[in-house]
Amino acid sequence: MAFNINALRLPTIQRGSTGSAVGAWQRFLQDQNYPIGAVDNGFGTVADRVTRDYQQKNGLVADGVVGRGTYTKALSQGFIYRVAGLTAAMLLSYLNYGLAEVQDLQRSLNAIGRLNPPLTIDGNFGFGSTKGMTEAYKILDVNFRPRLDAQLSNQTKQRLGADYASGLAILTEYARRQRSRLSGAQWVRFFPASSSIDDLASPFRQRVQAFEKALRDAGASITVTNTYRPPQRAYMMHYAVQLNNRDIAPWDVPPMAGIDIDWVHYTDAASYQAARDMVNAFDIGGNPAALVSRHTQALAIDWIVTWKPPMRIRNGNGQTVSIGTPAEANNNADLWDVGATYGVYKLEYDPPHWSVDGY
Incomplete structure (x- = not known):
């Protein structure tokens, strides 16, 4: 007895073909370490060449046509998990x-x-x-x-x-x-946020670097906690909180391209518990992270800045000013004014947050 390939309803694809079946084939070739490039659901020149290479190396007719013979070989190598629409x-x-x-x-x-x-x-x-x-x-x-x-x-x-x-x-x-x-605390490891100023978008990156240099030259202590937050991470944080707050049902969470997370567990209780575990793993509170923010745009920085007062610092206009107490950036409006001269603006109600426009 052999496996029933007809059950998979695999279409013959070749140069000029488009759609999810082509994307599935491209992902399989990626899995097999063939230089397929981007998965674009289009069977073009590159896909044709790489398919012929795959066929030749596997003792198949190297015609660039992905039909029953090529599928049968690929299925024995793990293509089954890439079949488009597989249930x-x-x-x-x-x-x-x-x-x-x-x-x-x-x-x-x-x-x-x-x-x-x-x-x-x-x-x-x-x-x-x-x-x-x-x-x-x-x-x-x-x-x-x-x-x-x-x-x-x-x-x-x-x-x-x-x-x-x-x-x-x-x-x-x-x-x-x-x-x-399935959703859960393990997802915190994926799409990690950055705490590097180098990951900020230009020209905001250069403004922050100039402000940072002025702070360090003045003797300030700086700990950067967050700069760029990938949109996928913001998506997970946002809907984990929404679910934990019961503001949305697991089956109503919209999908996001590029992240294959499943919010629906076997029971509702398990779905909500997984969301709660994610909230705890992300160490966030009850307010959903914005899906689009200055962090997802690489236009914000969260940092802790302290100093021994008075701190004499050069502002962006070349003037030296004295900054007293409180000796931390979260609540010192005089330092906020210095930051503004560099094009780095404080969001008043979010203690560590500075951005390109104060939002």
């Missing part, structure tokens, strides 16, 4: 799971994951069953595969035959990937 139901059909095998899988997931509420044993592996499988993987992690292997019936194993073990490995990897997309 768990499509995957199970590809792995030759019929109605009885899907029902057995649903029963087995209920058992190993102790799912509450349990999956309906109906042979329809839709959204709920996919979330249940992901929840089981979240609970069991590396024990998911051996526990599922032990739970599935002998009838299922006999029906799937020699493809059972490799199919279980593919299903396990699919579940792992679904679990890795």
Whole structure:
């Protein structure tokens, strides 16, 4: 028995083709370390050349046409996880799971994951069953595969035959990937913010550098805590707080290009708990971060500036002024005026925040 490639509904693509199927093929070639360049969903000259190179290196007809033969080879190398629009139901059909095998899988997931509420044993592996499988993987992690292997019936194993073990490995990897997309504290590691002045946009960067030099020449102590915040990080911070405040439902969070996060867990309680964990991991309060801000535009800096008064500092006009107490930048309006001469403006109600225009 072989896997059922027809279940994946893969279109033949070649030079001139466009769409998500092309993008999926480009991502696979990236995974295989071929120099495909940007993923643009367009099968152009580069995609044609790289596809022919892939085909030649894999003993295929090097015609630049991605059809059944090329797909079959690619699927054996992990392309299955890049198939455009792949659902768990499509995957199970590809792995030759019929109605009885899907029902057995649903029963087995209920058992190993102790799912509450349990999956309906109906042979329809839709959204709920996919979330249940992901929840089981979240609970069991590396024990998911051996526990599922032990739970599935002998009838299922006999029906799937020699493809059972490799199919279980593919299903396990699919579940792992679904679990890795779930929201939670682990996302704080991705799209990190910068605390480097070098990451600010020009000419604001040069203004901050000039102000920083004047401060250090005057003996000030400076700790930069944030400059550039990637839009993806702002998106996560914003909606984590919105969810934690119950201002939006998990399924209503809009997607964002470039970040493959899934806010919807198996239960609502788990979705909201994950958002709370993210709020704590980001160390933010109850006010959602702006989706677009001076930080996402690289036009703001958060820093802690202190000094031993009086501090004599040269302003942007070349004049030397004396700055007294309070000896910290958050509340010293005289220093705010000095910053303004450099084109670096204080936002009064946000203690560490300075920007290109005071916002």
